Amino acid sequence: MAKQKKDLSTEEKIKEAARKVFTSKGFAAARTRDIADEAGMNLALLNYYFRSKEKLFEIVMIENLLHFISGIQTLLYDTTTSIDEKIDNLTNYYIDQIIEYPDLPLFILNALKSNSKFLKGKLNKNIMLNSHFMQQLQEELKKNKKKIKPLHFVINTFSMIIFPFVARPLLMEVALSKDAEFIELMNERRKLIPVWIKTILRS
Amino acid sequence: MAKQKKDLSTEEKIKEAARKVFTSKGFAAARTRDIADEAGMNLALLNYYFRSKEKLFEIVMIENLLHFISGIQTLLYDTTTSIDEKIDNLTNYYIDQIIEYPDLPLFILNALKSNSKFLKGKLNKNIMLNSHFMQQLQEELKKNKKKIKPLHFVINTFSMIIFPFVARPLLMEVALSKDAEFIELMNERRKLIPVWIKTILRS
DNA sequence: GTCTATATTCTGATAGAC
DNA sequence: GTCTATCAGAATATAGAC
Numbered sequence: 001m002a003k004q005k006k007d008l009s010t011e012e013k014i015k016e017a018a019r020k021v022f023t024s025k026g027f028a029a030a031r032t033r034d035i036a037d038e039a040g041m042n043l044a045l046l047n048y049y050f051r052s053k054e055k056l057f058e059i060v061m062i063e064n065l066l067h068f069i070s071g072i073q074t075l076l077y078d079t080t081t082s083i084d085e086k087i088d089n090l091t092n093y094y095i096d097q098i099i100e101y102p103d104l105p106l107f108i109l110n111a112l113k114s115n116s117k118f119l120k121g122k123l124n125k126n127i128m129l130n131s132h133f134m135q136q137l138q139e140e141l142k143k144n145k146k147k148i149k150p151l152h153f154v155i156n157t158f159s160m161i162i163f164p165f166v167a168r169p170l171l172m173e174v175a176l177s178k179d180a181e182f183i184e185l186m187n188e189r190r191k192l193i194p195v196w197i198k199t200i201l202r203s
Numbered sequence: 204m205a206k207q208k209k210d211l212s213t214e215e216k217i218k219e220a221a222r223k224v225f226t227s228k229g230f231a232a233a234r235t236r237d238i239a240d241e242a243g244m245n246l247a248l249l250n251y252y253f254r255s256k257e258k259l260f261e262i263v264m265i266e267n268l269l270h271f272i273s274g275i276q277t278l279l280y281d282t283t284t285s286i287d288e289k290i291d292n293l294t295n296y297y298i299d300q301i302i303e304y305p306d307l308p309l310f311i312l313n314a315l316k317s318n319s320k321f322l323k324g325k326l327n328k329n330i331m332l333n334s335h336f337m338q339q340l341q342e343e344l345k346k347n348k349k350k351i352k353p354l355h356f357v358i359n360t361f362s363m364i365i366f367p368f369v370a371r372p373l374l375m376e377v378a379l380s381k382d383a384e385f386i387e388l389m390n391e392r393r394k395l396i397p398v399w400i401k402t403i404l405r406s
Numbered sequence: 407g408t409c410t411a412t413a414t415t416c417t418g419a420t421a422g423a424c
Numbered sequence: 425g426t427c428t429a430t431c432a433g434a435a436t437a438t439a440g441a442c
Contacts, residue, residue, distance in 0.1 A: 010425075029231035029317070032418060042427055047419055049425095069377075106312060112372035113309060114232070119376070128378040151378055151388070152395060155367050163362035166369070169315035173322070174272075175331040175354055185354070192355060196403045203406050213407075235436060245409055250437055252407095 011049050013039045015059065018046075022060045023107045027115070030057075058118050061111045065119065068108055069127065071097065076133035083136040087194045091161055095190050098165045099183075106166050128154060137201075144202055153201060160193045214252050216242045218262065221249075225263045226310045230318070233260075261321045264314045268322065271311055272330065274300065279336035286339040290397045294364055298393050301368045302386075309369050331357060340404075347405050356404060363396045 008016065017039035021030045032053050036043040050056040075081075075089050098105060111118075128134065128151070137150035164171065168182060176182055211219065220242035224233045235256050239246040253259040278284075278292050301308060314321075331337065331354070340353035367374065371385060379385055 025317075026229070026231065026313075028229065031416090033416095043418085044420075044428085045426065051419095053418065106316060108373070109309060109369050110229075110313065112376065114228075116372050116376070123376050125377070125380075148395065149388070149391070152392065154378075155370075155374070156363055156399070158370070159362040159366035160359055162370075163366045164358050166312050167358075167361070167365075169319050170311070171358075173315065173319070173326050174328070175357075177328075185352070188352070189355065192351065196359070199406050200399045200402050203402050234434090236434095246436085247410085247438080248408065254437095256436065 010041065010045065013041070014046055014049055014056070015063075018056045019060045019063065022057055023064060023101075023103045026107065026110055027053075027057050057115075061115065061118060062122060064104060065108055065111075065123070068097075068104060069123070072127065072131070076128075076131040079132050083133070083140055084194070084198060086133050086136070087157065087197050090157060091193045092190060094158070094161045095186060098162065099186070102165065102168075105162050109166070140201055146201075153197060156200070157193070157197050160189070160196065164189065213244065213248065216244070217249055217252055217259070218266075221259045222263045222266065225260055226267060226304075226306045229310065229313055230256075230260050260318075264318060264321060265325060267307060267314070268311055268326070271300075271307060272326070275330065275334070279331075279334040282335050286336065286343055287397070287401060289336050289339070290360065290400050293360060294393060294396045297361070297364045298389060301365065302389070305368065308365050312369070343404055349404075356400065359403070360396070360400050363392070363399065367392070 014035070018035045021035045021038055025034075030053075032046055033043055035056070036046055039045075046053075046056065050059070071090075071093050075086060075093060078086070081089065134150055134154070137153055141148060141150060164186065171182065172179075176185070217238065221238045224238045224241055228237075233256075235249055236246055238259070239249055242248075249256075249259065253262070274293075274296050278289060278296060281289070284292065337353055337357070340356055344351060344353060367389065374385065375382075379388070
């Protein structure tokens with residue numbers, strides 16, 4: 001269970017409020033006053049604890065990104081799971097995560113596009129390429145005599161999981177009518193995506 | 204070939220500049236001064252021709268969205284092409300489009316998330332469901348005795364095409380090192396995506 | 407229609423009391 | 425550490441001359 005707001009230090013309260021506001025509105029649209037209000041305190045304290053709006057954003061951005069990446073570390077570096085289990089776990093984990101934090105994917109995509117300077121060197125360049133999952137993919141492709149870069153299958157998996165969430169408003173506009181239909185669709189995909197990934201890997 | 208800037212009316216010049224600035228920076232980060240500068244004229248003219256920044260954005264947003272959708276209309280409603288040809292055409296068309304207008308997808312995803320009120324009723328609710336492509340998908344699934352919503356395959360196709368582009372900065376951070384590698388990857392996908400889609404449709 | 411100058415509001419940041 | 429009050433600059437919008 002999440003910690004109660006009242007248990008948090010002032011600094012933590014601000015960071016938590018900033019995370020919420022920045023993640024839902026992005027850097028430019030967020031107002032420092034919104035963050036102060038959300039934290040239940042005065043605007044001046046933001047600049048007392050953090051030097052500026054930019055500094056605060058940088059912290060939120062890095063934490064959001066690391067939160068997102070940590071799932072990759074945990075799941076894709078697990079040497080005890082098979083490639084099929086990894087695909088299952090990845091799909092379920094990220095669908096759960098995005099249902100819980102629906103604004104996270106678009107926030108990260110935007111932040112990286114506009115502010116990638118912030119994290120120069122902060123990310124492990126080869127986190128993907130060195131993973132156990134990537135090794136297993138390579139073996140599997142070799143076994144099936146496929147001359148395709150394993151990275152394609154990582155991209156396919158994340159694409160099929162994440163894209164429908166970020167395109168949700170468009171989907172609602174052109175193909176669905178109720179929120180429940182979208183959730184139903186994503187729960188269908190929870191089972192379908194692993195099947196599809198395994199199929200294109202081996203057929 | 205695109206029309207020369209000098210041939211455009213003042214109103215068109217502003218709209219063109221607004222499209223460029225809004226599409227690359229989004230509504231909140233865009234400055235009306237940037238737009239005026241980009242159009243090579245004075246700030247006051249923006250408010251003379253369009254009432255406000257919001258109105259101008261609304262126009263740009265709808266035009267961008269319709270530009271994106273028009274490809275769907277053209278390709279997915281073509282009754283002379285087979286389902287396989289449609290998948291090939293869709294992949295090539297949208298990869299070409301996004302290479303030409305790389306900021307368009309993220310702009311649309313953001314705009315729809317934050318400003319979907321702007322286009323209430325402006326979009327054909329069933330543009331996807333009524334398409335010839337959707338009928339062909341339905342037949343194909345029936346032929347292969349699959350009880351899966353055809354919409355999933357539309358989502359899969361667009362996901363595998365568009366997602367790598369919007370995640371390009373992340374990909375560059377965790378798996379690639381040169382821009383040329385990304386372009387190479389997308390050109391590989393140009394051939395691979397149709398194969399994958401047809402495989403999961405039939406296997 | 408187009409420009410310069412200016413009004414008005416918003417916003418990030420700070421000064422200074424407590 | 426926290427608050428109130430306020431500053432300085434930015435940004436949108438408009439007035440008014442040409």
